Amino acid sequence: MIDADTRSSMEMIRDSAGAIVTKGDLTRIRRLRYDLPGFDKAVWREICALGWPGLRLSEEKGGVELGTLPYCALAEELGRGLVPEPLIPATLAASLLEGGALEAHLSGERLVLPAWQDSRKALLPDGPLRIRNGAVTTRKLNVIGAAGADDFLVIGTDGVALVAADAPGVTVTPLGTQDGGHVAQVNFDLAPANVVACDPVPALTEAALASAAYLLGVIDASISLTTDYLKTRVQFGKTIGQFQILQHMAVDLKLEAEVARASVEAAAEAWDRDGATTETRAAISRAKARASDAALKVTRDCVQLHGGIGFTDEHDIGLYLRKAMVLASQFGSASAHRALFLDLKPIREVA
Amino acid sequence: MPYDDFRRDDYNALSDTDFRALTRRFLAATYPADMRFPQKRLHWDEAEPWYMTLSAAGWLAPAWPRAHGGMGLAPSKQLIYVEEFERFGAARTPDHGIMLLGPLLITYGSEAQKAHFLPRIIAGEDIWCQGYSEPNSGSDLASLRTEAVLDGEEWVVNGQKIWTTLAGDADWIFCLVRTDKAAKKQEGISFLLIPMDTPGVTTRPIINLERDDEFSEVFFDNVRVPKGNIVGEVNQGWTMAKNLLGFERIFLGSPRQSASALAKLYRLGEHYELFEDREFVNAYNGFRMELEDHHALFERVADKLRRGETLGPEVSFLKLNQTSLYQRITEYGLTIMAEDSALLDPLDGNRDLAMPTQFLNARAATIYGGTTQVQKNILAKAVLDLP
Numbered sequence: 001m002i003d004a005d006t007r008s009s010m011e012m013i014r015d016s017a018g019a020i021v022t023k024g025d026l027t028r029i030r031r032l033r034y035d036l037p038g039f040d041k042a043v044w045r046e047i048c049a050l051g052w053p054g055l056r057l058s059e060e061k062g063g064v065e066l067g068t069l070p071y072c073a074l075a076e077e078l079g080r081g082l083v084p085e086p087l088i089p090a091t092l093a094a095s096l097l098e099g100g101a102l103e104a105h106l107s108g109e110r111l112v113l114p115a116w117q118d119s120r121k122a123l124l125p126d127g128p129l130r131i132r133n134g135a136v137t138t139r140k141l142n143v144i145g146a147a148g149a150d151d152f153l154v155i156g157t158d159g160v161a162l163v164a165a166d167a168p169g170v171t172v173t174p175l176g177t178q179d180g181g182h183v184a185q186v187n188f189d190l191a192p193a194n195v196v197a198c199d200p201v202p203a204l205t206e207a208a209l210a211s212a213a214y215l216l217g218v219i220d221a222s223i224s225l226t227t228d229y230l231k232t233r234v235q236f237g238k239t240i241g242q243f244q245i246l247q248h249m250a251v252d253l254k255l256e257a258e259v260a261r262a263s264v265e266a267a268a269e270a271w272d273r274d275g276a277t278t279e280t281r282a283a284i285s286r287a288k289a290r291a292s293d294a295a296l297k298v299t300r301d302c303v304q305l306h307g308g309i310g311f312t313d314e315h316d317i318g319l320y321l322r323k324a325m326v327l328a329s330q331f332g333s334a335s336a337h338r339a340l341f342l343d344l345k346p347i348r349e350v351a
Numbered sequence: 352m353p354y355d356d357f358r359r360d361d362y363n364a365l366s367d368t369d370f371r372a373l374t375r376r377f378l379a380a381t382y383p384a385d386m387r388f389p390q391k392r393l394h395w396d397e398a399e400p401w402y403m404t405l406s407a408a409g410w411l412a413p414a415w416p417r418a419h420g421g422m423g424l425a426p427s428k429q430l431i432y433v434e435e436f437e438r439f440g441a442a443r444t445p446d447h448g449i450m451l452l453g454p455l456l457i458t459y460g461s462e463a464q465k466a467h468f469l470p471r472i473i474a475g476e477d478i479w480c481q482g483y484s485e486p487n488s489g490s491d492l493a494s495l496r497t498e499a500v501l502d503g504e505e506w507v508v509n510g511q512k513i514w515t516t517l518a519g520d521a522d523w524i525f526c527l528v529r530t531d532k533a534a535k536k537q538e539g540i541s542f543l544l545i546p547m548d549t550p551g552v553t554t555r556p557i558i559n560l561e562r563d564d565e566f567s568e569v570f571f572d573n574v575r576v577p578k579g580n581i582v583g584e585v586n587q588g589w590t591m592a593k594n595l596l597g598f599e600r601i602f603l604g605s606p607r608q609s610a611s612a613l614a615k616l617y618r619l620g621e622h623y624e625l626f627e628d629r630e631f632v633n634a635y636n637g638f639r640m641e642l643e644d645h646h647a648l649f650e651r652v653a654d655k656l657r658r659g660e661t662l663g664p665e666v667s668f669l670k671l672n673q674t675s676l677y678q679r680i681t682e683y684g685l686t687i688m689a690e691d692s693a694l695l696d697p698l699d700g701n702r703d704l705a706m707p708t709q710f711l712n713a714r715a716a717t718i719y720g721g722t723t724q725v726q727k728n729i730l731a732k733a734v735l736d737l738p
Contacts, residue, residue, distance in 0.1 A: 001654040227735050242738045247731035248724070254735060258668050259648050266647035286640050342636045347617075348626055
């Protein structure tokens, strides 16, 4: 059960998101699409001024020790507004940084973005970092927002290494994504690197949960846009929301939203209460799988419910579908998370 | 006294953890082991010993006030009671008197009615059945036509009820009857109590799709009933019946049925050695994850109750989600059985493998308690504010 203090924290942070998210107006978002870096560094600095990338950190590290549920509530508000600034990856990086590097990251002076993925469909790095003579050689996939990074936090199973984006040996190859943003393959060829030992699993797991929460916002905003449309669009002499089949479709979508929300909140609650355990990691995989599938189903059907205008670039509903296409596999697709769930909680004990 | 170990003066004074432990101890000590997880509703002759045990222990009516012989449990503890009984596989008794008629009388009944009927329910002296649906009034219950006409000191009842659970076991029936044919349909309905052995009352069992006889039709042919058998005000029956549907609606969304079907799917997987089959493992895992998600949804709604909030129409989402999952698990179960699913007798004569039975029974889940389609009509208006 979510206690009153936490619920009030969640409310407060939802309100504060209004500083960055302009309700019902995606003009800024549209303008940033299909260009590099796909987000606004000035807005990123505003986000840092609000203290968001460090919210989860201890006070001595410059944070406010915000709980997982309020963090998820913030991610959800960003999803509602399709905010492209890379808060979730930056929060991940913040949790693994220390000292001066952390300070510069939190202030917005140097945006540090994580580079963890070694192979396709993976949810964790494949192995330890290969560091030799203070330099790292590796190739990382799906680095979110790479073209806008000042530094990369290269992540292996045993630790992290900070590498400047413009350091020798670093090559960034951006790939445009369906939402107008980008990910990149980043090659590190004997790039100078300082290594810090740590366990990145909790941070990566939490990023998956935050992505699921972001998707809750995508889902909710889509349903809201769509029910408004059903109540105003007139055909055959009546508002189309009176047609039973459309009512039932809308209810089905609301049900998807409710189940996804319950799954995400239950996982967040358990994560806060018990920390990173097999059970809580499985709950987060469950939440991400659910949110990924739900977001695609909801946004697909919302386009359908809009009829012809749903199939335009001009109408906002399509932006939600394209965002769902990207976030659905960010920090793990539904199928990858279902496979991890199975690994974490085998169906039978092997005799 | 034999059950003193399980009696408390104030169950609500216990912590939830302690009450849960007490409930588990109670069930372990008193419930017959061979009656766990019955496949169908028990008739009175099968259920009577357990009913009497519950009665003797004071555990029969968890939601009734203590003054009327109940446990007086707060909603959070009622949730625990139901959860633990379901987890243990304890059978439901013919409980319409406990679940429906009792609360109705407690809220709307006269002092005489309460004094007479409530103790008899607790003692197992009167078994009640519910007369709501009619052949022409199912989803549109308010259109019901069984009528009661006042003739001197008696109501004269004519009509028919259908889907009456365990009518053959019942001593009394509580009915929604039409008492004003001129009024708007919801405003001409009353609550009437009728003894099943009154001349003119006849019962005919309905064999359901699973060839069980838990339902009956009940016919009323000039049945004469004392004037005082009306509960509350005449023509106020619809309002009262609606108010009766309290937070108990949450139980229509309990994960129990899906959990039972999934357990059966597991046993089938073992039987057919399918845990080496990737497709089966993925499908089973998918259902398992869905069930956990449903559990999260259920707990979210239950938490509202625990915080003392009233449940809104969104509780219907629970039923929609659970019944869909339940049916899909049983449908998948049939596919993995292949041609074995066509056979009448359970595999190996083992009722724990009887997926076709569960598949058939699951068809009713999206129909009773408000069909899925009617629920969606209501949700569209009540939750999404659609016209």
